[in-house]
Amino acid sequence: MKKIVIAFVLVSLMTMGIVACSRDGAPTVSSSTSPVVAASPTTPPDTVHMDDEQFVQKSIMINKGESVTLIDDVSTLHVIANGVWQSNGIPLYQEEPGAPSVQLQVQDKGSHQIGPFTTAGTFHFYCTVHQDMSLTVIVQE
Ligand SMILES: [Cu+2]
Incomplete structure (x- = not known):
């Protein structure tokens, strides 16, 4: 007991x-x-996350003069450049007038800024590694 x-x-x-x-x-x-x-304790404005093979969001709207921060949420390597993945599965490198020239690698949960975007308009970026991984940046006046 x-x-x-x-x-x-x-x-x-x-x-x-x-x-x-x-x-x-x-x-x-x-x-x-x-x-x-x-409201957004960990995600500052103008941030786009990337997972294994995609941008988590397909487009982002920013104001003229701002930059976009790309954040790799995983350890996967992404190589981002100006251009788009076409519907036929072939990438098209194109540096649109007024777009910042982008050629960068983001990996190992790192982050990288693209910009600033000094011209209003719609600009396209893609990952050269992952098919259909595309991001549209819409810059407002
Ligand atoms: Cu990628």
């Missing part, structure tokens, strides 16, 4: 310890996710 009581007390103490720990952690968590920063 004594052993059972001791075991019960031990379990109770352990449970209390866990509850105490989680209570200690709670205020820290809630303060770090305050409404002020909740």
